[in-house]
Amino acid sequence: MGTIRMDRRLFLKAAGVTAGAAATTQVACLSYFKKGRSAAAENREVPTTCELCPNKCSAIAVVEGGLVKKLNPNPENPKSRDMLCARGNAAIKQVYDPDRIKKPMIRMGARGEGKWKEVSWDEAFDFAAKKLAEVKAKHGPEASLWSSTEGFQEVFFKNLGLAFGSPNLVRHPTLCLASVNLAYSATFGTVPSFDLLNSRYVIMSGANRFESIITPDTMDLIGGVMERKAKLIYLDPRFTVTAAKADEWYPIKPGTDLAFILAMIHVIIKENRHSKDFVAAFTTGFDELAEHVKQYTPEWAEKETEIPAKDISRIAREFADAAPRSLYYAGRRSSWYQNDFQMRRAQAILNAIIGNWDQVGGMVPNAKLPKGEFLFMPWDEPKAPRVDEIEKHFPLAAKGDGVYLKLRENVLSGKPYPIKAWMVYKQDPMNAMPDQAKTLKMIEGMDFIGVIDVAMSDMAWYADVVFPESAYLERTDPVEVMAGIWPAVVYRQQVVKPIHDTKPNLEIVQGLAKRLGLSDYFDYTIEQWVEAEFKELPIPMAMEHMKKHGVWAASGKPVYGKTLTPDFRFVTKTGKIELFSQRLQEAGYDPLPAYTAPVQPPDDRFRLILGRVGYFTHANQTNNVWLNEFMKENDLWINPKPAERLGIRNGALVEVASSVGKVKLKARVTEEIRPDCVFMLHGFGKKSKLQSLVYNVGASDAVLLETAWDKVSGNAAFHETFVKVANA
Amino acid sequence: MRNTLRLLTLLAVLAAPLAAEGGSDTKGKFFFKKTCKACHAPGTPAKEITPLSKTQAQWKAYFAAGKHKKGAEKLDSVLKPEQVKDVQTFLVNHASDSPQPETCGG
Numbered sequence: 028m029g030t031i032r033m034d035r036r037l038f039l040k041a042a043g044v045t046a047g048a049a050a051t052t053q054v055a056c057l058s059y060f061k062k063g064r065s066a067a068a069e070n071r072e073v074p075t076t077c078e079l080c081p082n083k084c085s086a087i088a089v090v091e092g093g094l095v096k097k098l099n100p101n102p103e104n105p106k107s108r109d110m111l112c113a114r115g116n117a118a119i120k121q122v123y124d125p126d127r128i129k130k131p132m133i134r135m136g137a138r139g140e141g142k143w144k145e146v147s148w149d150e151a152f153d154f155a156a157k158k159l160a161e162v163k164a165k166h167g168p169e170a171s172l173w174s175s176t177e178g179f180q181e182v183f184f185k186n187l188g189l190a191f192g193s194p195n196l197v198r199h200p201t202l203c204l205a206s207v208n209l210a211y212s213a214t215f216g217t218v219p220s221f222d223l224l225n226s227r228y229v230i231m232s233g234a235n236r237f238e239s240i241i242t243p244d245t246m247d248l249i250g251g252v253m254e255r256k257a258k259l260i261y262l263d264p265r266f267t268v269t270a271a272k273a274d275e276w277y278p279i280k281p282g283t284d285l286a287f288i289l290a291m292i293h294v295i296i297k298e299n300r301h302s303k304d305f306v307a308a309f310t311t312g313f314d315e316l317a318e319h320v321k322q323y324t325p326e327w328a329e330k331e332t333e334i335p336a337k338d339i340s341r342i343a344r345e346f347a348d349a350a351p352r353s354l355y356y357a358g359r360r361s362s363w364y365q366n367d368f369q370m371r372r373a374q375a376i377l378n379a380i381i382g383n384w385d386q387v388g389g390m391v392p393n394a395k396l397p398k399g400e401f402l403f404m405p406w407d408e409p410k411a412p413r414v415d416e417i418e419k420h421f422p423l424a425a426k427g428d429g430v431y432l433k434l435r436e437n438v439l440s441g442k443p444y445p446i447k448a449w450m451v452y453k454q455d456p457m458n459a460m461p462d463q464a465k466t467l468k469m470i471e472g473m474d475f476i477g478v479i480d481v482a483m484s485d486m487a488w489y490a491d492v493v494f495p496e497s498a499y500l501e502r503t504d505p506v507e508v509m510a511g512i513w514p515a516v517v518y519r520q521q522v523v524k525p526i527h528d529t530k531p532n533l534e535i536v537q538g539l540a541k542r543l544g545l546s547d548y549f550d551y552t553i554e555q556w557v558e559a560e561f562k563e564l565p566i567p568m569a570m571e572h573m574k575k576h577g578v579w580a581a582s583g584k585p586v587y588g589k590t591l592t593p594d595f596r597f598v599t600k601t602g603k604i605e606l607f608s609q610r611l612q613e614a615g616y617d618p619l620p621a622y623t624a625p626v627q628p629p630d631d632r633f634r635l636i637l638g639r640v641g642y643f644t645h646a647n648q649t650n651n652v653w654l655n656e657f658m659k660e661n662d663l664w665i666n667p668k669p670a671e672r673l674g675i676r677n678g679a680l681v682e683v684a685s686s687v688g689k690v691k692l693k694a695r696v697t698e699e700i701r702p703d704c705v706f707m708l709h710g711f712g713k714k715s716k717l718q719s720l721v722y723n724v725g726a727s728d729a730v731l732l733e734t735a736w737d738k739v740s741g742n743a744a745f746h747e748t749f750v751k752v753a754n755a
Numbered sequence: 756m757r758n759t760l761r762l763l764t765l766l767a768v769l770a771a772p773l774a775a776e777g778g779s780d781t782k783g784k785f786f787f788k789k790t791c792k793a794c795h796a797p798g799t800p801a802k803e804i805t806p807l808s809k810t811q812a813q814w815k816a817y818f819a820a821g822k823h824k825k826g827a828e829k830l831d832s833v834l835k836p837e838q839v840k841d842v843q844t845f846l847v848n849h850a851s852d853s854p855q856p857e858t859c860g861g
């Protein structure tokens with residue numbers, strides 16, 4: 028017991044929780060601690076890489092008596108520095124979670140009924156391979172769908188789908204950041220990093236950086252803002268933590284950010300405040316841009332955004348005057364509106380014309396470091412076209428990621444061809460996709476569903492077979508290059524042996540491949556794979572270094588201005604930064620961002636907006652026993668004016684209904700949100716009983732959200748749903 | 756690796772029909788890394804080459820000419836004739852002016 032209490036106290040301290048908040052202690056998993064304890068007590072420290080989010084922070088695991096006792100930050104990684112966030116610290120509880128899937132399981136009852144039989148790995152592999160082979164024989168390999176999300180072992184899963192012959196890999200970006208990635212790629216040929224540490228003037232639209240994901244970048248910004256080295260302008264319909272720390276907060280009318288940005292460009296160009304030298308040397312299409320933005324005056328934008336014209340003009344001037352150490356921050360999740368791509372394009376263009384590219388305190392193209400590659404046997408390209416018809420509907424989108432919502436529509440319609448098997452790795456489409464009823468329909472139509480995951484997500488709960496993956500602290504993974512201002516190569520190595528009958532994804536993929544006649548494509552071990560990657564690290568004794576340090580960061584110093592040479596070619600059609608985009612025009616889109624006013628909710632409804640907090644950035648983290656202590660349940664933020672009109676009191680149970688579903692949760696009556704919006708956190712109201720802390724607790728936004736997407740990138744538009752709210 | 760021989764024999768068989776149809780990006784990447792990168796990598800005497808070294812039109816022109824070592828030898832004396840189309844497909848798909856939106860991981 029003492030050991031556990033100690034861990035927890037250290038964790039809460041590291042995560043900044045007060046003694047009062049920590050008073051209600053939930054000590055769980057004692058049996059798992061005991062079970063995981065090895066006979067020979069051992070004390071050691073193992074450098075590895077956190078997997079709880081894509082930030083890939085370097086950690087040092089402290090192992091005592093065969094158990095992971097604590098995770099410390101590894102200061103050798105300049106990107107993660109001496110910090111692990113709350114989620115990173117709580118990764119210990121991913122291993123010792125009593126809800127974990129401890130053996131492969133095959134469904135016995137109806138899908139979602141929760142009746143399972145524990146089986147051997149052989150039984151699970153045989154069962155899945157037989158089902159996949161049946162679908163292939165009947166409908167062709169393209170009738171299988173392979174869904175996955177970012178992770179060091181994701182590559183093996185994707186390769187299994189491709190080797191099986193399916194073109195239908197679908198990944199998370201179109202449920203997250205596809206629009207921002209495509210907008211910056213279309214403008215600069217790449218997605219840069221934002222030098223928040225050195226910036227003097229930062230504008231954020233809705234990117235709730237102080238609250239929704241806490242990484243060292245967040246700390247840089249906090250440092251800058253709190254010491255008043257940087258000015259922060261923040262636009263959000265909600266008064267978030269970021270709003271509280273900002274110099275100026277504007278509760279912008281939802282969906283109108285593009286009008287604000289276009290008006291800023293208008294002012295900057297009209298007043299000749301853009302960087303003329305930079306624009307002339309590195310960009311193309313400035314004259315077309317100047318002509319295009321003449322219509323977008325601050326007075327016009329005031330009517331759209333409800334931000335006073337004089338403030339828009341002043342902010343534009345301050346922003347340009349602070350250049351190049353000013354930036355319009357891109358944010359991470361950019362799945363908001365159906366015009367999301369064009370809104371992000373406008374941000375990219377605004378950044379470009381003030382010349383903050385590759386400058387201290389501006390946007391910095393990501394530096395990379397070399398690593399080797401394991402050359403595995405390549406397969407024949409899948410022959411069928413993709414089921415989401417990406418080439419036809421989203422010709423510029425990232426082909427390897429697919430477009431999730433269009434894909435679901437096509438699967439449901441059975442056109443252009445049927446999908447009958449669904450393999451899922453490390454992803455929970457039940458909560459990640461809007462309109463859960465539609466996802467359930469898609470599940471109903473499958474002859475076979477297999478899920479590989481560490482925990483019993485809602486998606487796993489509806490599967491036919493579940494393959495338990497080892498937690499990251501129990502695995503060795505491929506090496507990863509973290510491109511960025513401070514590039515680093517990171518290594519995730521096994522800290523403790525799996526405490527349950529689980530396997531790393533590669534071995535799960537190999538077990539399936541063997542039975543599908545695809546073994547030749549996966550004829551290697553993780554050690555051989557990693558060795559090939561280490562081979563080309565330009566450091567002596569690379570493998571020894573990486574095993575000992577877990578990270579290599581070259582000089583660890585940022586380099587600016589490498590692309591600011593006359594012969595540098597941007598990876599765009601023209602080789603320049605494209606303010607005007609011919610490629611967009613040829614694909615039938617606006618070559619410069621054009622504004623269309625978003626539809627606003629009728630009087631009896633609210634716009635539903637979503638968000639995250641730093642301890643639950645991902646939906647799968649609400650069931651972590653340490654993180655769950657921060658918040659047990661989500662609620663619905665509603666402004667006092669409409670609340671009074673509807674007779675809703677703070678803490679009352681309310682019913683929230685959209686055109687596709689309804690949920691019940693408690694109301695939080697607060698001035699901190701506009702009267703035309705309501706807000707809820709992601710990640711609650713789970714259907715899986717092995718998410719025991721959040722099973723049926725609070726509500727899932729996925730039940731309410733309607734299907735809508737951005738026209739260019741196909742990114743889901745999560746803030747386009749209008750809901751009715753009433754006392755339950 | 757115990758499968759290397761089997762792998763190479765199999766590849767030669769697999770590559771032939773696809774090459775005639777227009778090339779495989781996956782196989783092209785494999786042959787490019789295996790053959791071209793053996794010399795055209797950093798720290799080797801030959802100039803480093805990546806798909807970004809040329810535009811799509813430049814790669815197409817390079818393969819149309821079919822010459823290697825500044826014209827000193829034919830390209831298909833370095834790469835097997837059936838592999839040339841795959842490598843071309845890979846390099847054109849990832850050329851410096853090709854549309855290559857960035858993704859997250861993967």
Ligand code: SF4
Pocket residue numbers: 077078079080081082083084107110111112113114115116241242
């Ligand atoms: S930000 Fe937190 S969860 Fe993400 S990698 Fe770093 S420590 Fe892990």
